Amino acid sequence: MSPLFPFRSPVRSRVAEVVLWMVLAAGFWLWPSYLALWSQILIAGLFALSYDLVLGYAGIVSLGHAAYFGVGAYAAGVLSRHGWGEPFSGLLLAAVCAGATGFLTSFLVVRGRDLTRLMVTTGIGLLLYELANRLPDITGGNDGLIGMEMSPVLGVFRFDMYGRTAYGYSLAVTFVLFLLMRRLVHSPFGLSLRGIRDNPGRMLALGYPVHRRLIAAYTIAAVYAGVAGALLAQTTQFVGTDVFSFNRSAEVMVMLIVGGTGMLYGGLVGAAVFMLAHHYLSDLNAVYWQFWLGAFLIAIVMFGRDGVLGACLRLSRVRLRQRPTGSL
Amino acid sequence: MLTSFLGVLFDGLAYGMLLFLISVGLSVTLGLMNFINLAHGAFGMLGGYVCVLALQSWGLPFFVMLPAVFVVSALAGLVLERVLYRYLYRRSHLDQVLATIGLTFMSIAAATYFFGPLQQPLQVPKFLSGQVSVLGVDLNIYRGFLLAVGVALTIVLTLALERTRFGASVRASVDKPRVAEGLGIRVGLVFQITFAVGCGLAGLGGALGVQVLGLDPVFPLKFIVYFLLVVAVGGTSSLKGPLYAALLLGVIDVAGKYYVPQIGAFIIYAMMIVLLVIRPHGLVSRQ
Numbered sequence: 361m362s363p364l365f366p367f368r369s370p371v372r373s374r375v376a377e378v379v380l381w382m383v384l385a386a387g388f389w390l391w392p393s394y395l396a397l398w399s400q401i402l403i404a405g406l407f408a409l410s411y412d413l414v415l416g417y418a419g420i421v422s423l424g425h426a427a428y429f430g431v432g433a434y435a436a437g438v439l440s441r442h443g444w445g446e447p448f449s450g451l452l453l454a455a456v457c458a459g460a461t462g463f464l465t466s467f468l469v470v471r472g473r474d475l476t477r478l479m480v481t482t483g484i485g486l487l488l489y490e491l492a493n494r495l496p497d498i499t500g501g502n503d504g505l506i507g508m509e510m511s512p513v514l515g516v517f518r519f520d521m522y523g524r525t526a527y528g529y530s531l532a533v534t535f536v537l538f539l540l541m542r543r544l545v546h547s548p549f550g551l552s553l554r555g556i557r558d559n560p561g562r563m564l565a566l567g568y569p570v571h572r573r574l575i576a577a578y579t580i581a582a583v584y585a586g587v588a589g590a591l592l593a594q595t596t597q598f599v600g601t602d603v604f605s606f607n608r609s610a611e612v613m614v615m616l617i618v619g620g621t622g623m624l625y626g627g628l629v630g631a632a633v634f635m636l637a638h639h640y641l642s643d644l645n646a647v648y649w650q651f652w653l654g655a656f657l658i659a660i661v662m663f664g665r666d667g668v669l670g671a672c673l674r675l676s677r678v679r680l681r682q683r684p685t686g687s688l
Numbered sequence: 689m690l691t692s693f694l695g696v697l698f699d700g701l702a703y704g705m706l707l708f709l710i711s712v713g714l715s716v717t718l719g720l721m722n723f724i725n726l727a728h729g730a731f732g733m734l735g736g737y738v739c740v741l742a743l744q745s746w747g748l749p750f751f752v753m754l755p756a757v758f759v760v761s762a763l764a765g766l767v768l769e770r771v772l773y774r775y776l777y778r779r780s781h782l783d784q785v786l787a788t789i790g791l792t793f794m795s796i797a798a799a800t801y802f803f804g805p806l807q808q809p810l811q812v813p814k815f816l817s818g819q820v821s822v823l824g825v826d827l828n829i830y831r832g833f834l835l836a837v838g839v840a841l842t843i844v845l846t847l848a849l850e851r852t853r854f855g856a857s858v859r860a861s862v863d864k865p866r867v868a869e870g871l872g873i874r875v876g877l878v879f880q881i882t883f884a885v886g887c888g889l890a891g892l893g894g895a896l897g898v899q900v901l902g903l904d905p906v907f908p909l910k911f912i913v914y915f916l917l918v919v920a921v922g923g924t925s926s927l928k929g930p931l932y933a934a935l936l937l938g939v940i941d942v943a944g945k946y947y948v949p950q951i952g953a954f955i956i957y958a959m960m961i962v963l964l965v966i967r968p969h970g971l972v973s974r975q
Contacts, residue, residue: 421782468965474781475724476964479916483964486913487957494950606909610789617786651797657790661783662775 380625384531388524396523399530401635403591406534408615408627409541410584415613416621417545418577419557421474423609424485425585427465430492430604432458432586437505437599438498445511447529447594454590455583462582463575470574482606489604504600508593519595526595533591537584542624544580553577554622614653617660620667629669694825696946697939702831704938705838706900708931709893710911711918712845713765713886715930716862718919723773724781726788728890728915729908730795735761735891736903737799740808750813754892761891766884773883774876792908799905808903834896841889846927858882914941917960 383390387398407429414420432454439450468480492499499505512518517525544550555563556570564570593599602608611634619630642649660667666674714728735757742753772791776784811817812830819826849855860868861875869875894903901911914937922933937956944955 415782421785423785468961471965475718475916475920478724478781478785479913479920480961480964482913482916483957483961487954487961490953490957613786613789647797647800649797650793651801654790654793654795654797657793658772658787661779661787661790 377625380628381535384535387527387531392522395527397635397639399523399527399595400592401632402527402530402534402628403588403595404612404615404631404635405628406537406591407585407588408612408619408631409538409624410581410588410627411612411616412621412624412627413541413545413553413577413581413584415616416623416626417550417553417557418574418581419553420469420481420574420578421478422469422481423478423606423613424481424483425581425612426604426606426608427481427485427488428458428462428582428585429589429592429608429612430488430601431461432589433593433599433603434492434499434505434589435586436590437508437593440508440510440594440597441505443509445509447510447513450594451533451587451590454586454593458586458589459579459583462585463579466575466578466582469578470571482609485604485606485609489601489606492601492604499599499601502601504598505593506598508597508599510594510597519597523595530591530595533587537587538624538628541584545624549573549576557622614657616667617657618667620669623666623669623673626667626669630667633668691825692946695827696943698825698827698835699831700939700942701935702828702834702838702938703900703942704935705834706893706897707914707918707938708934709838709841709896710890711915711934712927712930713883713888713890714915715919715922716858716882716886723777724784724788725773726785726912727791727795727908729910729912730792731761731765731887731890732894732897732911733795733799733903733905733907734764735894736808736898736907737803738891739895739898740803740810740903743810743813750816754895757895758888758892761894762884762888764891765887766880769880769883792912795908796905799907803905805905808898810898810903812899830899834900837896841892842927842931849927854878854881913957913960917956920960921963 384402387395391398407425410428411422411425414422414425435454435457436450439453444450465484468484469477472480493501495501496503510519513525513529517528519525545553552563552568552573555566556568556573560570589603592603615630615634616627617630618633619628620626638649641652710729710732713731714725717723717725717728738757738760739753742748742756743750748756768791772787776787816830816833818829820829820832821827849858857868857873857878860871860873861878865875868878894901894907897903901907917937918930918934921937922929922931940959941956944951945953948955
């Protein structure tokens with residue numbers, strides 16, 4: 361059995377999770393001048409969670425996940441640019457658009473094996489990137505989509521220049537979606553995805569509709585990615601064609617790997633580590649950043665793949681085992 | 689109409705030949721070791737930069753530069769194979785993707801650090817520049833040269849693969865590594881040498897392609913789809929598959945960008961997705 365069933369033990373899981381979300385909620389006071397950065401971290405964490413469902417749970421190696429992020433971002437952006445600035449309906453529309461895109465493309469993705477999937481997802485991402493560049497009337501092309509006007513959240517909280525509303529809004533949406541995903545991955549559906557990841561042939565033999573499960577997982581992940589994209593568009597009130605870029609797809613993979621795959625919170629932890637490192641290191645020099653990022657990726661592959669969260673869990677498990685009472 | 693079509697065909701074939709040279713090593717890596725090497729384009733880029741340095745800073749003659757580029761790229765491949773790649777053969781595809789993307793990032797950063805982010809300007813040597821008119825079609829001499837080099841190298845490679853003892857070991861190792869090992873062929877060594885030659889050819893392709901493909905630090909990412917496509921469409925069982933695939937791809941890409949520039953890059957990506965959906969194991973696959 362995989363050693364990484366982190367939050368299986370109900371007591372420990374709930375404590376760790378509650379603490380995590382309380383710290384994030386306390387962010388208003390803990391890092392008041394970095395709220396804009398932290399709402400980006402939450403959004404990246406949500407995007408990485410979506411990718412975790414694809415890679416960590418369903419085992420599909422994708423290098424084009426930014427496609428759905430971008431569709432969501434543009435859906436929300438275009439809606440608000442045409443005068444409908446209510447945030448939650450924007451999220452809903454983005455979710456529907458990204459989900460539809462995900463559902464339609466999933467049929468192409470779930471066929472074939474790793475290399476084929478890798479290339480098909482890369483192709484989908486590049487195709488949408490080209491499309492966004494070629495349709496400047498809708499997307500603003502290279503200049504990006506400007507002139508988004510957002511209404512206050514719930515009609516009360518205006519998007520302010522300190523990012524307080526952006527942070528609270530991102531945190532609330534991320535929290536709710538994490539709860540839903542937590543339920544999903546611990547459900548029989550989530551377990552069957554892990555089974556498919558580890559041995560698709562056996563799952564097929566056991567009578568599971570492998571293709572349909574993968575299509576469902578891919579579509580749900582696309583919905584999540586779309587919401588993350590829409591959050592980014594709404595909180596920054598700008599969408600550029602870089603939402604579709606290959607780099608974004610590669611980065612979300614890096615974040616998830618840094619945090620740890622198949623552990624629900626790996627994406628969020630990885631996003632925080634990645635974005636904070638990026639924030640402080642790329643001030644030094646953008647070129648160094650990319651170099652060390654590459655070196656770090658190779659190091660992760662060479663020396664243990666379960667990421668920061670996995671390493672923490674291993675440490676905590678060792679310490680717990682050393683306790684004389686020993687049991688959880 | 690016909691003349692423009694012939695011109696496009698000619699350019700497309702030259703372009704395809706470059707793609708073939710760069711990707712042929714990748715088809716060995718993927719075919720022999722089932723190894724996903726996303727950093728393959730980095731060797732092409734290395735060749736390109738060595739070419740620029742050799743011609744502009746060291747003043748080497750063009751025909752001395754080409755073998756030098758081959759040797760440098762092949763050595764780089766050999767070193768990386770020893771230091772990094774051999775630890776990844778038995779790892780999952782995800783690990784291979786991650787490590788080679790990491791390597792790609794590092795190569796991009798290194799190239800930016802040493803050469804700056806801009807396109808490298810490079811003049812075609814005088815005796816290869818200009819155009820000749822053949823039957824009313826203006827043909828670029830340099831592209832004709834590319835075609836000639838490509839054809840010559842394909843013949844050499846085919847002969848080496850089909851007529852030499854080493855070529856026989858390569859084919860045996862591709863077909864059934866376990867049996868080849870059992871017969872006393874050192875599959876690991878065969879692979880190292882083939883890998884190095886593949887990297888050398890990629891470097892050569894990158895050097896020859898500076899004027900056609902362009903050369904900037906994002907080269908490995910920009911063209912990775914093309915290289916993978918050549919291998920995926922062409923399969924890995926012989927040289928012919930990747931060659932035909934590369935030529936087809938080159939012609940379609942050039943024709944697409946010439947006749948319907950509005951949808952330019954779509955054609956390639958759409959074609960890739962459609963092909964992979966119809967034939968998930970490649971057009972000329974052995975499965």
